[in-house]
Structure formats: structure tokens, C-alpha cells
Amino acid sequence: MATNVYMEALSPTMEEGRVVKWHKRDGDPVKTGETLAEVETDKAVMDLVARADGVLRQVAAAEGQTVAVGSVVAVIAAPGEAVGAGPATVPPTTTSGSGKRETGNVATVTAPAPVAVVPAPAAAAADATRVKASPLARRMAKEAGVDLKLVAGSGPGGRVIKKDLERAPSQGTLVASPAGAAVPSPVSRVPFPERSGAPYEDVPLTQIRKTIAKRLAASLGPIPHFFLTTEVDMERASEARDALNKQLGDQGAKVSFNDIIIKATAHALTKHPACNAWFQDDHIRYWHEVHIGVAVAVEDGLITPVIRNAELKSLADIGREAKELAERARNRRLQPNEYTGATFSVSNLGMFDIDQFTAVINPPEAGIIAVGSIVQKAVVVDGQPAVRRRMRITMSCDHRVIDGATGAAFLRTLKQMLENPLAMLL
């Protein structure tokens, strides 16, 4: 039986996709799992994968053509099967509604992640919100080890139904762990105190916090920013970096200043959990894990890939991961779960010779640091003039979550960490 190839929702907000390139042509034999085409979504270029064996037929979307999610873009016919002349073109828009003669097993093409995964922070699985799913879907998900919260439902009101799970080719590959899937290389985990229960704690807003939230939001736009700037002496961090890179030798991965800043920020956040938080309308979510968003400039904008559990990772791991994510960000190859779920962000314009700037908070995060360039300056050290490498950091804070003294205390810890990198080992 011929199987329709649909334009899939490859990102949570995707409504249409542009066919960048067909890897298979009309008449080519295809195997389950093979990439049929590259599709540009609103966020990235993703692969459209075959979910049936057969021969690609009736390719109805030309390269460069933008088609609505749910449209049939081709058909996979069984070898030798005669396929009638189907619609030559894909309508510009389709009603996702009445699929005539649609049975449960026709949806067969999907993103590289076999199940349509809703990007969620690593910890969202612990969220107690109710998942809408049919009993059959629940049973199938349980068997396959799929977290239903991560599956986009196509039934009434977003209910997850059998069809949504059938997109998965087999058990095992079904497991979509948003934290794990993003990291291709194994990550060495530094022992860290074990925590029980949810990876965060929801604290209801007190009356005074509610008032602060309301008043500041009214006075300063949706997010009431305030800014704190400090100048950091980077002499010892530079020495440490040189020593580390010498130690790493020709192993390839070099530690950058930015990696040190990410590590120090993550470490400082573990000491100042008040800054590692999300503003959530009627409560503040204090995260027990640190996921650092790293702003990366891409051709037509900016994206912030996330280094998960940065507080647990070694400098070398952070360096490798940051480099890999940045590269994929520039190639627009990031998966949705790789750019969502940060708890705090770092933006660095030091390489552009910017002394100091303010960064805009990425909601619902409550803070971001803006890092300037490292410059040699004449400063007074121990009562004597001296030339030192200095760097300015400006923290943007969401005043609904972080007060001036809270932010200042965090920034002081961060400064101390950078000025004495050995402190990170404590």
C-alpha cells in the first residue's frame, strides 16, 4: 500500500516548511529512516525521514516551495505498485481537518526525532500538569518508554493518540530525552550533591513580591530590567587558561575565555539560586539545575543554544559542547530541545571590541550577563599602579525576581570566581 509523505511539524511553532533540497528523487528506492528531504522550519533546517520502504513517487513539492504542515509532499509506493496520477501540486494551505479515508497508520514521516517532540526544559517532565492521551497511546508510550509530555498530540484538544506514537519506527530510538539527546558525546559528570524530587522548587509570590512585580512591570515595560556592572581582573583567569591549554596540548579542544565565564557563571548560580529562576506570572520557579543559554550570532539573527547542567560539567566538556552547538547553530541544524529551557544566559561581545553593553533578558529567565572585551588597563593594585587585563560584565536583572542586592551578591561571587579561578574547585 502506498504511504503518504507529509510535511511534518518539525518544530513546535512550525506551520509551514520550505523544501530546501530533495535527497531522493521521484522513482528512487527509499528505506525507512532515510532522509528524503531537507526542510527549513521557522527555526532550523531539519530532515524529513522516510517511514516506509518503497519507491518515492508523486513528489509534489518543488525545492524552494513552502508548504503547509500536514500537506502530502510525496508518496512512498511499494516496489512495483502502480500509483495513480495524484495531485501534481500541493495546495498552498490545507485544512488539517477532514482527512478522507484517513486511518490510524498513514502518518509516516517525521523529524529526525521519531516522535514529534515538544521542546521542553530538561526538567519539564517532572511538571505535574495533566497530559491528554488516549488509553491506547498511554499503553504504547509506556511500553516504548516515551514520555507523553514530550509528544505533540493530534487528537481533539491536543490529545495524544495512537497515530502520534506510530511515527516512531521502533522501541529504543523512541526515547526522547531532551537533555541527553542534545549532547552527542558522553559528558563526564563531576560529583555533585544529589537532590531528590523535582529539579526545581515553585515558590508562590508573596504580597510584596506581587506588588513589586506589578509596579515594576507597569513602569518599565513587560520585563522591568535593571543593570549592574562590574569590572573583573582577568589576569589570573588568563594565566589559568594558558596553563590549561598547554596541558591540553594538541588534544584539539582549547578552553576559551567564554568557556571559563560560562563555568564561573554556572558555579556562581549554584551559590545564588535566587538568580537561577524563571518568572512564571503567579510564581517564581527556582531551578535546582543550571542550564546556560549562550547567545550565538547567526546569519540572520541570534539563537541561544543551551549548555545543560553546566554546573556539573568540566571546562573541557563545556568548551567542546559550546563549540559544537555554536557550529550547528550557524548551520541552522539545532534541534528545538537544544535552544530551549535555559535558566540563565551569557552574551559575549568581547571579540567585537565592545567594552561594555547591556543585554536583553530572554524570558522567562530572570537574568543575563553581557561580557565585554578583555583590555589591558593601568589600574591600582595593592596601592601601586600596574597594567592588568580587565573585563567588564554587565548583568541585566528582572526586578520581579532579582532585587539589587541579590544581583550584586551574585555578581560579586562571579567576579571572585573569575579573579581566582581556583575557587571554582571549592
Next chain:
Amino acid sequence: MASQFDVIILGGGPAGYVAAIRAAQLGLSTAVIEKEKLGGVCVNIGCIPTKALLHSAYIASLLREAKEFGVEAGAVKTDYGVAMQRSRKVSDQNSKGVEFLMKKNKVTVVKGAGVLQAGRKVKVGNDMYEAKKAVLIATGSRVKGLPQIGLEINKTTVISSDEALFLEKAPASMAIIGAGAVGMEFANIFHAFGTKVTLIEALPRILPLEDAEASDTLAKSYKKRGIEVIAGAKVKKGTAAKDKVTLEVEASGATQKIEVATVLMAAGRAVNTENIGLAECGVQVTDRGFIKVDQNLQTTAPGYYAIGDVAGPPMLAHKGMREGVTVAELVAGKKPHPIKYDNVPSVTYCHPEVASIGLTEDQCKERKLDYVAGRFPFSANGRARGTGETEGFVKILRDKKYGEIVGAHIVGGHASEIIHELAVARENEYTVEEVELAIHAHPTMSEAVAQAALDSLGRVVDM
């Protein structure tokens, strides 16, 4: 100057009138064009009058057994003419009901034969009607018979259901050709009214689309009460005389001559696609004669949709009604849920009733599904024993791994009502476990559904 509407529906049968009501509910100005009575075949010469006649037949057979239940009604006399008149009243009431619904929803009803025109227009006589949004083709189907066996419907000795519904008297003997839903129901009716019935089916078993166990149970039941059932039979020759018909029927290698007063052709339907201007508007038909439609039931001519029998099988009123709702919502800019064509219940209202949904066991085998069958006979059901309706069973076919209900088959009293528990279950992807977990009132026929679900899980209680 054409009269303008948002939606014009050609045909006021189940698909058409339901589409009209839904369109009107969504604020669209709507017109229905109907050349005969509102309600179509279903209300006037199909579903509704046959159900009225079947109930008359049921009462007759009940009275014949009444003594056993401690009720003496004397000799049972039947009069098909009276039953027929009553069935006509029921049909008329229903047709008037549809008329009332059209008024209530401010749907304009145009009497006459409509012919489609290009530009989303329909011509009725000399009047032109124009649809701003869509034209819905819901012209339905009609009895065709099987002219290939040499028996043309002559409306006297060789009749179709159209004539059978208006007979003043039950004939002394009748051969019914075709043992699908129509043939089965008329065999039941006429047998109860004293006709000697021979039921002839070309395929190897009666009710050929149902599960084989359902066919077997019905064949036994019919034979037991004196209906002759010949399956796997070929009508080689038919000769219609003035007051009798002679059939040469070949079955199991032997040819027999059957002489009957009347032959009822209960096989073959044709869709009404002629003389309505399809080709002129660019509306194409499939090689099987149905109107060609896409996923949204839109025809090959943009702005023209097809719903109901003309849009393809199964030719069932409830399937057409759902298509009517779906297309009305689409035209109104809504996003209706896709129609699940694999979840359309199928019911034959003979006694015992036969109702099914999903796959038959043979289909499970053909598709090499890993399935388990759970069964429960009504002979083990307390309520069924009480009412003396112990014929039949509930059979549930479930997927072995997840318990998905892939098919369900019910033979028995009220099967047509009981099946919907399984339709709801399948629509919502409940497995046999959810069905079994729902507490079923005791004593009811529906308990057999829970027991069949349990049987499929290997833990039936009442057997």
C-alpha cells in the same frame, strides 16, 4: 438574477439535510434542493419504514411464542397491508420532521430537480440559484437490481425494496436475491407475515461483509424458523410469467428450479449521478461510478463537494450524515476532525440483530495481525435468558500487545444499540481494559460486552 446562498445542497437525504442544518448553525445561508420528499431514501423508502415493518414482524413472532411466557393471545393473524400503512405514517412523520428542522434552522427548501451549472450555480426549472461558498452534491443512490442475471425489475413479479415497501399483501412465496442487510431484513419481515421465503446469496455465506461467525449464527437461526437459505448460489436463469417467476439456481454443484410468486431483488445499488450536470461543471466520477473526491470531500471542480452515497462507500445514512457535518464545517472555515472511515458501525436489523465495527476475524488473519478474540454468548447472559433472546454473542477482537479493539461483532437482541459502547471505545482509543473497567449495570445485555472483553484477557467471569 440568481438567488444567492452561501451553500446550496443538491439532495435532501440524510447527508444533505444534516449538512444543511450544520451549515445553518454556523451562520451560513443555506438552500436544499429536493425533487421528492425530504429525508431521501432513508426516511421514505429505506431505513425508517423497514424498521417499522421489522417491528411488526417482531410483534408477530413474539405473539407466536407468547404462550411460553404465560400469555395467550389466540391465533395470530397478520396483515401486511396494515403494517405497510403504519410504516408509511412513520415515514411521513419523519419526512415532516425534516421539513420542520429545515424551517427551524431557516434553511430554504427548493422543490424540484436541480442541475449543476458552472460557477457554483444550480438550475431548478427556470430558476437559477448561486452559491457564494460551495455546492454540496448529495443526490444519493437508488435500487439498481442485477440486470445481468436476466431478471429486470418489472415491479409486479420482480420487485425491489421500493415496491416491497408498498405491497398491500404479503405474497405467498418469495425469492430474495442478495443476503446483505436489505435481503436479510425483508426475509425476516415477509417470513413473519406468512410468506414462504427463499434467500439466495451469490457469495459463500449470507451477510458476506460480516464476521463469519455472525453469518453462521444467522444462517442457523433463519433455517430453524423455516427460511430457506441458499448461499454460494448462482441464478442461472430467471423467467418471469404473469403471476410467477421461475429461477434456475445452481448451488453446491446441483441446479434446482425454484418457483415463486415474487422475486425481490435485494442486491445492487446505483448512485444518482446522471442528468445533474456533473460533466458540465468538471465534476469527475471514479471508474466505479462514485464522484471523485479529495481528502476534504471536494470534487474535481473547486467549490463543489460530494457527500453521502455519491461520495463513495459505505453507502450508509450515518456515514453520509457525518460527511455532511464535516463538509459544512469545512466550508464555514472550521477545522473538523478527520472522519474515521474505519470506525463506521454496520447494522442489520433482522432478528437477531447483527452489528459490527472494525475488522472481521478473517480480515485480522489476512492482515496478519497479532490478535486475540474474546467471546461471550447471550445464552450465558441473565437478561437475555429472561427475555428469551439467547441467540447470538458478543465477539471482540483485540490487539494482543496493547489491547486495542480492532473489531467487534454482536449478534443478538438490541445489538444495534449495544454496538455503540464499542464505537465510543474505538473513537477514543479505549482498550479492552477500559471497556471492562466501566461498570456495566446488571442484568443487561451490555454485560456481554464487558464479559467478551474479559474473555479476550483470559479472565471471563460468567462462563
